[in-house]
Amino acid sequence: MTDTIKSLSSLLTEGKTSSVELCQDYLARIERLNPALNAFVTVDAEKTLLDAAAADALRAAGNAGPLTGVPIAHKDIFCAEGWLTTCGSKMLSNFVSPYDAHVIEQFKAAGMPCLGKTNMDEFAMGSSNETSYYGPVRNPWDPSRVPGGSSGGSAAAVAGRLAPAATGTDTGGSIRQPAALTGITGLKPTYGVVSRYGMIAFASSLDQAGPMATTAEDCGLLLNVMAGFDPRDSTSLERGKEDYTRDLNLPLAGLKIGLPREFFGAGLSGDTARAVEEAITQLKKLGAQTVEVGLPNSNLSVAAYYVLAPAEASSNLSRFDGVRYGYRTPEYKDLTEMYEKTRAEGFGSEVKRRIMIGAYVLSHGYYDAYYLQAQKLRRLIAQDFVEAFKQCDVILGPTAPTTAFKLGEKTADPVEMYLSDIYTIAVNLAGLPGMSLPCGFDAQGLPIGLQLIGDYFAEARMLNVAHQYQMASDWHTRAPTL
């Protein structure tokens, strides 16, 4: 039985349960399963139950919103007042945030208790959740396998039903790829729809927060809470509030689905290709048509991304210097040594690798050859999508080339790891919305993810397609046995 936030909201509305009871149930499940999964960095039952009691009081007073009392877990990248906020790093292993991120404020205002802070790749740099200072997260479908990353803790928590929903962030696929590898539904909105204020920056021009849940409908409900203009983020878009669930029940007749030929070539595993094909067949039955589209520059997206994202990261992570907060090396002779040792000891190797790459591509004499070239590629990649959307309403393909891989399988070869995001990265470079939803299982019983890519601000349309598919399939209702 899958408890969606939609169903939990009904139970609360009907008075069949209270937020305190719900939270107690989830906390008990976390206590039982988290030691094996390592999905949470911080759990604080006392805080959660205070939130829950407040939500129940709000409901008793007749002031409940649609999701008041429904608990949610937050990726440890969001600053939350009074909570340890580590970003998966030793560097912030002692950082208790004095303020709330915009996303956290929004969920607080909606009356949704925080179940805890979820594990993640260090500073969101990784595709397997193996770079976390707090250790790897295990995939609930097979504990010897990774849950994907960087929002691996959030994905595992939702997949293992340790939380009905969670927040994630997606810089190159960090919501969609772990959603695919754990069999849940996750959405990355159009860049600028959700404020980045209080979300610890990895690559500012690519980072975007989004919901992770078991259904598309839940993702729509959560996006309603998260989205909205925030004057504290200059890249936040000034648009009117919209209801992202408004189109969920539209029929798919006449829908044009673009299939990029570049997404169905070599490198895609047989099971994944088969499951995606079956999903297409299903959508056609629902009235959709398909059209082949080209994204000719998408093969360059991983290369462009691994110039641009590290460049921004190298600068964004400069503030972690041991001066004002966070980790500081215990012994040092002078300022230079304090910086060097603090950063050498406080950051893990993947973070250091990306800082080095970023500093290199921005340095004098290399900037034009790398950074500027990558920016040009970025524009070409975005232009490909503009052309493609002249022919179709949504684009469809696999989320990840393979299903969940074994812990340690790709840690020795960073490039192989980077290729896990080959289908998701172009979406971030273009700033488009994208989502992943379950579309089957491979021969080993591991979930397979289907990716939908929408045009700018077409989240509602994308959710409509996903919801109609989920109404006609049951992949999303399947949960691992724990």
Next chain:
Amino acid sequence: MQWETVIGLEVHSQLSTKTKIFSGTSTAFGAEPNSQACQVDLALPGVLPVLNKGAVERAIKFGLAIGAKLNRTNIFDRKNYFYPDLPKGYQISQFTLPIVEAGELTVQVGEGEKAVAKTVRITRAHLEEDAGKSLHEDFHGMTGIDLNRAGTPLLEIVSEPDMRSAKEAVAYAKALHTLVTWIGICDGNMQEGSFRVDANVSVRPLGQTEYGTRREIKNLNSFKFLEQAINYEVRWQIEQIEDGHRVVQATVLFDPDTGETRMMRSKEDAHDYRYFPDPDLLPVQLEEDWIEQVRATLPELPQQKQARYQADLGLSAYDAAVLTSSKWTADYFEAMLASTGESQAKACANWVTGGLAAYLNQTSNSPDQCPVTPGQAAGVVRRVADGTINGKIAKEIFDALWKGEGTDADQIIESKGLKQVSDSGAIEAIIDEVLAANAKSVEEFRAGKEKAFNALVGQVMKASKGKANPAQVNELLKKKLGAG
């Protein structure tokens, strides 16, 4: 060998916004350390900058005032380097596309009627945030960090290497200081660091077209230090070259105690700042409407006033320059003029550039503490003009007003009985007395000593307690002595 000095200046002008350039924290000077540093200024994880439009408006105002090109799209870049008082590990500045480019400022170099006009080209002016302060003195073996100043808006104004002497550099820096305070974008307080100058100095053999190797003198916070530092640096560079050494590109500091410059870092130690566009901030778009709104707030500029004073009021270039040396001075002069009428422009100018300036200098009072109002000063000028008093008595009245001995010129003239004596009979009576008492001078005059005449005039004026009409005294005395 004849040497030529080449100087370019970079001026950091603190913009007079109430809050910081990327956060809502106050910019007021002198608060308790770190009491004006919010989570954005502290660079906590996850915070983001939001541009203060007031800072952009001030930059636009400056660009318009120097006839510069305003980049309709300009962008903020990150300048990356580590320092404890730089919380983010990068400074947000403008590198490739600054807000202001290609303006100029014409300044008067030299004193009095010998002053010459010099036009200095301004390469660019860009917006950036200031860093905090590192305090090394008060903590044993440790450094204190005060982030109150972090994020204060600065306009960095970069000139072309157009100046050829310390005097020209100082004249340009002063004119720039006048301009930024005049248009109200900077309070100009140099003690508090609101206006700081870096000087790029090099020397070359006279006639050589390529520039010599420059050294940059950092953070000069007074015009006196600017002049001293450049003069020292020029001598030092010439000596180096004449002794057979090369000047190595470097950044140097000026020590006011020794009057010398000393090396801070050489070019080899220079940072690679890894500039790139700040992805947290959108490009700044300057809409025409916005520029026009700002233009409408620009006051008449010093140079425009100078031209008008010369053309319409017949003042000299020197007077016009001195009168426009600050907004306060020009306002004072124009308030006097409004009361006396334009026919008294020269007399008003004389008071402002002469007596008033001298008084202010002597007492080292700041202009806002000036005890004589323009209306009071104009009252004195009017009474000279209508012959009620002469110039000597006028000084006495100004003096009395300065000391607070009276409310206005007429009241002081009345109470001290200073009205000019223009009655020929009365003056003749005084002359007769003086001639009788100074037979020796009379004799000398008759023997051909012209000076003796002036001595006699002086005696008559003295006997009249300064009140006699000087022109009449001259005329009547000449007549009496039979010289007329």
